[in-house]
Amino acid sequence: MDDDIDTRLGPAAGHSRVQAKRDPCSGFSYLRVDPPRPASQVGVVFLHGAGERGGDPRRVLDYGLPATLVSGTHAIDSPVCCPHLEAGEAWDPASVARFMASLRGEFQRMVLCGYSLGGSGACDVVAAFGTIAELTIVLAGQGTHAPGDVPLDDRVLFIEGEHDDWPDTSVLRLALADRGRPCTHVIVAGAGHFIAESAMEQEAVVAELAALGVTYGRRSPPELPAD
Numbered sequence: 001m002d003d004d005i006d007t008r009l010g011p012a013a014g015h016s017r018v019q020a021k022r023d024p025c026s027g028f029s030y031l032r033v034d035p036p037r038p039a040s041q042v043g044v045v046f047l048h049g050a051g052e053r054g055g056d057p058r059r060v061l062d063y064g065l066p067a068t069l070v071s072g073t074h075a076i077d078s079p080v081c082c083p084h085l086e087a088g089e090a091w092d093p094a095s096v097a098r099f100m101a102s103l104r105g106e107f108q109r110m111v112l113c114g115y116s117l118g119g120s121g122a123c124d125v126v127a128a129f130g131t132i133a134e135l136t137i138v139l140a141g142q143g144t145h146a147p148g149d150v151p152l153d154d155r156v157l158f159i160e161g162e163h164d165d166w167p168d169t170s171v172l173r174l175a176l177a178d179r180g181r182p183c184t185h186v187i188v189a190g191a192g193h194f195i196a197e198s199a200m201e202q203e204a205v206v207a208e209l210a211a212l213g214v215t216y217g218r219r220s221p222p223e224l225p226a227d
Contacts, residue, residue, distance in 0.1 A: 018070065020057060026099035028083035029057050033069050039077035040213045043107030045100055045133070046082045047091055047118030049196065054087025064115045064139070064196035074200070076209075076216040078111075091121025093128040100132055109212055113137040115196040116166075123172050126156060131181075135208050139199045140164055143172030152181040157208055159199045161191030184208075 017034045046066055052059040060082040061070050068074035083099055085091065091114070100110055112133035114122035119141020126136055127143070130150030138158045156176060160167040169185070176183045186204050188195055199205065200216065209216050 018061070023083070023099050023102050025102040026083070026095045028095065028099050030081055030083040030099075031057060031060055031066070033061075033066055033080045033082070035075065035077055035079070037077070039215070041108040042078045042111060042134075042212050042214050043103050043109075044076070044078050044080045044111045044113060044214070045096075045103070046080055047096065047112070047114035047121045048082065048084070049116035049118055053085045053089060053117075057084040060084050064118075065113060065200055068197050068200065073218060074216065075219045076214065078214050079107075091118060091124065093121070093124040096121060096125050097129050097132055109134040111135045111137065111209065111212065111214065113139070114141060115139040115199075116141065116193070119167070123169060126150075126152070127172060131156060135212055137205060137208070138169060140167050140193050140195055141169065142167060143169035146171055146175035152176060152179060154182075155208060156181075156183040157186070157204060158183065159186045159188060159195065159202060159205070161188050161193055161195050163191065164193040164195075166193055 019032045021032055022029050046064060048060045052062060060066055066080055066082050069076060081103060110133040112122050119138040122136050122138050123141050123143030124145060127145035127147045130147060130152050131154035134154045136156045140160055158169045158173060173183060173185060184204055186202055188199060206216060
């Protein structure tokens, strides 16, 4: 499967191409969102939440990072790959690791980002395999497993809403701190659970992406023609 998807993209879309693909290593069907002019050698993997499971894989475009890109409100200069879960499934860390390994031949560095159920999946990947991405971003996820004897050399960023009782990353964060590993914990003032899009604009996220050579932010509105 390697099909173009253009029905979701309007004329102001920040990305010129969305492709439906399948990865034989992990078995994931996924959508790949490519910028018109890629400027970095970094690949971004986005793990969606529970509500996008099952049905049409294009549901992964409804929330979070991919939604900001296909709507045209934001732009990023790296390809974003969004695997899709079937109904009732959870993110299996071994499958996510295989998916990321299959992309390593193309990208020099990787970012793993997940929201809600996807954030929990990103935490489980770190606990099971270590920081296999140069940057892991956990948005409103749960990290209830401490990592074993795995490499933890790269950064992990945790973001949660002030009024969201669902996330619980304390076990993973404390384990990282005990091993002297870099991580950042951001509480978004006044926010609840639904931070999939707004959290990406947090200064810590933008700065960590920039440190890897990735530019993400709001697109400038088109200039009006002169009278």
